[in-house]
Amino acid sequence: MLENTDYFNQVMIILGGSVISTALLRRLRLPPVLGYLAVGLLIGPYAFQLIPNPDDLSFLSEFGLVFLLFSLGLEFSLGKMNALRKTVFGLGSSQVILCSFFFWSVLHFMLGFSSETSLIVAGALGLSSTAIVTQELTRWNELNSSHGHSAIGILLFQDLAAVIFLIMIPALAGTSDNSFSFAIGLILLKGVALFIVMLAVGKWLMPFIFHEISKTRSEELFVMTVLLVALTAAWITHALELSMALGAFLAGMMLGESHFKHQIEADIRPFRDILLGLFFVTVGMQLNYQVLIGNLHWVILGSIGLVLSKAFLIALLAQLLGKDKSSSIRTGLILAQGGEFGFALLTLALTNGLLEAKTASLVVAIIVFSIAVTPFLIRYNADICQRLIPNKPYEEVPPHNSEELAEATSELNKHIIVCGFGRVGQTVARFMRKESLPILALDNDPIRVQEATGGGENIFFGDSASRKVLEAAGLHRASLVVITVNEYEQTLSILRSVRALDYQIPVVVRTRDDSHLEDLKQAGATEVIPEALEGSLMLVTHVMTQMHIPFRRIARMVQTAREQRYQLLHGYFHGRLSQLLDKQGNPRVRLHPVKISNSCYAHGKTIEEIKLNSCQVQILRIHRKNEDIEHPEANIRLTSGDTLILQGLTDQIEQAESLIYSG
Structure with a gap:
């Protein structure tokens, strides 16, 4: 049993290492999860032994998973879950069975492991990482895409399957008091009962509680209530011998139906991100670098084999069950890694004498390696898919490669190219149509392109930051480029691509606020329109009109503010709740x-x-x-x-x- 000071020292070591590694990887534009894994490896029991017994801090990693699944549940209403039922129980169950059987066959017949050992290792390899997949899908805004929904549906079933595997191991070792079939039946019964109870609580009790809490106007009380709800749901499922993460997900799903959803999501995010980082540190602690170095060739071959075979099997299954080809491939790439529940299975099997320590270390190393490459697979899943099926990059929309795009826009001249066709891009298009001005829109959201195409918009699927796409869109013949995307980095990338082609064309850029106004001007933007500042000017215009100030005087004041690059509007007096940093971590004026x-x-x-x-x-x-x-x-x-x-x-x-x- 550790003393309180020992706990404090170990947490300080983890936090210090995490801060340094995350800051370094952010500068290198690499996923921070790699830093967490590296910190875990270095401070764990197999390297410098700063934390000799990682199990003492396992509760921190469990909290990370709890808050991750809780925030994920907020994104999935009952309607969405009903729509995903075929994916969860159809594709999800098929994936676990097929992948586990494939890995069992390879381990048992080709590598000579016993049936029990092969089954445990196959189960560990057949599961994917809920933590990293959901985090990265959210990071790249792909959670609500077709492949994102498929991945989440499979992961939900995997969480249920992990519970079954955990029950199976004591039964295989002969240490379980109950028969296997009885235990599985009991789990299913508990799960159904829990879902019904959570549904009732979420529909009738939770909205009342949060409504009363919101009346107090106390942020502290609201956040504490959110934490209590998430942890209570996890505690209940743990008491029922189910997955804590499953309970948190159900609680989040019930609260996702309420109008408090967005506030809850904002409050829970800091806790989720910090604890998830600690979770990945504990994963890194499982890696024995001596076994890794001594068997590096097997670890690399095993990791490559795991990723390729799992991606292929999942993509094949998804396509057989009715998913389109591109979505199937992207789902396979997203779920090609091993998962965190695999570590729990291996640890339990080791405890029950069903697995040798060296075999467990090798499998852990293979899973960690596969997790390490996952951020890159998720980040570039669209590019990989496009290389695999170049003539048909996305099935959801009419395919547009650059040649087809160039052919379709060949007769356009003096047109306006709108990069990003969200709310602002569509507003620009409506006004341009009223003036009979030719317009062409580019967007990389396949569903939006499909919907807008059906509505008669002149829109094409494509990455606006690609010079090839811009040239095919007739940039050299266009009269104006309007960039309306949300993210600053993406905006800057598009702007640089336009200027790199060296066409002297005006570029109007929309931003949320003035935090990057000067940077965008220096990058070549002709005009930068900060949405928040223009909204302020519009409000001022209406206020002064109501005060009967002559319109010419109002127009002159507004025009002066614009000519001075909104100098009058830059910055504001900050309050207690003001954000002093923007989304990129840069200080605000x-x-x-x-x-x-x-x-x-x-x-x-x-x-x-x-x-x-x-x-x-x-x-x-x-x-x-x-x-x-x-x-x-x-x-x-x-x-x-x-x-x-x-x-x-x-x-x-x-x-x-x-x-x-x-x-």
């Missing part, structure tokens, strides 16, 4: 008031003499008695009572304050 007193260094000095330019901070305005001096000149002398409204990043503003107060 903020406003901050500083009042001048007689004791300040800046009292009696001009703005130029203070040298605030060295801090890269601007004085947006000076509030002096009953007047505001907008964009003050450098020769204005500051006096006691003046309030300077500073604009800049947080650390820059802190430096500026220091200059103003003490010089």
Whole structure:
């Protein structure tokens, strides 16, 4: 039993290593899960032994899976689950049976393992990683795609199958008190009863509880209630000898029906991501580097064999059960790895004497290797699929390769190319059609392309960041490019591709806010339209109209703000709940008031003499008695009572304050 200080030291080691590895891999643009696995390997019992017994911290990894499945359940309403029932029980059961039988046959007949050992290892290899697959699908916004739904459906059945395998191992070892058939029947009965109870609780009790909690307007109470619900559901299923992750998923699914879904999802995400990182560290601890080095060729061959055979079998099954070819291949690529439940099976088999330690270490190494390549397989599953079936990249939409796209757009001239056909792209298209202006849209969402094509839109499937696609879309003949995608990195990639082709064509870019305005301008954007700032200008226009201010004066003020690149609107006064970092982790521009007193260094000095330019901070305005001096000149002398409204990043503003107060 570990002392409290030992627990604290071990958690500190894990967190410290995770922070360093994640920061390093983020800079290298590699998946952070590789860093977690590497940290686990280094600090685990087989390397530096900083944590000699990983089982003492296994509860942390279990919490990670609980919150992952809870947040995943929020995404799947009862309607979605009903639609996925064929995938879960049809494709899911077929996948587990076929893959397990295939691996059992190879292990038993080709490698000479016993029937029991072959069955356990086959079960471990037949399961996939719920944690990494759902995390990466969410990261790349593919959770709600056709292949994403297929993958999640199979993973849900795999969670049920993992419970069956865990029951099977003591039975094979002769240590189980109940017969195997009785145990399976009991599990199914418990599962059905639990689902009915959770359905009732989720429909009638949970909405009432969260409605009452929301009335208190207490964030702490709301978050604590969410945590309590997720952990209670996991505790109940654990008490019923079912998977904790399964209970959390059911709880999330029930709450996904409520209008609190999005708030719950936002509150749970930090806990989920942190604990999932700890989970992958514990996975890395299972890897024995001595066995890995001594049998590296077998580990590599085993990992390649696992990924290729599993991807092929799943793709084949999916296609036989009615999925289209591209979706089947992408589902196979996504689920080609081993899974976290495999480690639990191997550990239990080792405890029951059904598996040798060396064999278990080899299988663990193979599973870890397959997990390590999974982020790349998921990230590039579309590219791999397109190479395998180049003439038919996606079955959901009419196929468009670059030659077909070029042929279809050959008669277009002086047209507008819209990159991204979401809400904003479609709004642009509607107004352009009213003016009879030719428009061509590009989007990489096959379902959206299918829907829009059916609605008569001139839209083609393609990656707008591809120079080949842009050329085929007639970029050299176009009069304007409009980039409306959500993600900054994707926007920047498209913009660079357009400018790399060296056509002097105007490019209008839509962004959410002003955090990347200057970067996009430097990358070649003709105009950058921050959605939030334009919305503010529109609101101001309506407010001033209601106050009977002449429209010409309003229009002049709005136009001035636009000409000054929204300088007047950059930054705002932050509150307790404000986000000081954007989605990429970069600091946001903020406003901050500083009042001048007689004791300040800046009292009696001009703005130029203070040298605030060295801090890269601007004085947006000076509030002096009953007047505001907008964009003050450098020769204005500051006096006691003046309030300077500073604009800049947080650390820059802190430096500026220091200059103003003490010089």
